[in-house]
Amino acid sequence: MNAVRDKLIVEGLRLRTDRQAIDESIGAGEIVGLAGLDGNGQERFLEMLAGLVAPAGGSIGYRDDVGRTHAINSFRRAVSHGVAYLPRDRRASGIFPALSILDNFAMATVTRDCVAGLISYRRRRERYDHYRERLSIVAPHPREPITTLSGGNQQKVLLARALALQPGVLLLNDPTRGVDIATRKILYEVFRELSNEGMALVILSTEIEESLHLCDRVLVFRDFELASRLSGEEMSADRIIATMFGRDS
Incomplete structure (x- = not known):
């Protein structure tokens, strides 16, 4: 791990006690997408990063701009140490x-x-x-x-x-859900600007094309496990869909 650029550090994280642990780091300036069929763990992963849901195992840390790492074990602590969360259902x-x-x-x-x-x-x-x-x-x-x-x-x-x-990290739960095309375009531009300024963004999107359009890499979840990390030429709609349905091997 890069002690300077890493903003979120996930070690041995379990979405459920009977599922494989996840080790992951998300760097400053990265836009990381989360994908998966509904109910396969990607939303729970995002909520754990936000301190809204307690992990079944492992730890989550936030590294600030001077290199200190802070444990994220509650929503209040996440906010106080530079992690902001935008919920999916704005009305509820x-x-x-x-x-x-x-x-x-x-x-x-x-x-x-x-x-x-x-x-x-x-x-x-x-x-x-x-x-x-x-x-x-x-x-x-x-x-x-x-x-x-x-x-x-x-x-x-x-x-x-x-x-x-x-914040140093912005967690977005389906941020363009239910908005018009003009608003979506503005949000995309803002997300890229924030990334260029050094903010780390984690975006859960229910639209694969949105993830491909915005993200540097995509984490695909299946059955409450991290099934695949995709980046570069590996990032395609066909590959994401195949991973979601267990046809990626």
Whole structure:
């Protein structure tokens, strides 16, 4: 492993106690895709990286920019050490429908808006405007309810919330699900920019072509095990599908 570039280090990780252990490292600037038929472990793997689900065995570590490695064993610890997670179902586990666009954006970073112990609306608005411009969020006044936004713009607000944490690793669970083509294009451009800036991205996508389009390599899961690591010329839709169905040998 490269002690400088590795951001996530997975050692002996088991998705289930009766499955083979996984050793993996994800480097700074990498975009790594996760693929597999639904219910074969790729989502559980991503949730373990986020600290949302406890591993059945093994460990997950995050290496910060000065080379210190921190154990990831809870969602709170993951966030505090530079790992951000964007959930798949924005309505069920992402947005707070009763709150404004601005409050939804700032939910994870409230303390960064405080001046002398009081929340500064100006500081919060400035942070929001920065990400609104970067992500091309189309929205009315930020104090309007987040439910006034289209699904694609709601997704951008959630991504802005994650990026406001200034993470070293961004975990994305089907991030373009249910968004239009224009929004998808913007998200792709942002993901590549973040990678070029040195952020590590792990993207679970239910669309194989998306993984091939975005990712440097793809981890394919089958029956709660890592069935294959594909990169370079090995990365093709046919190879991924064959691995998913156990026809890769």
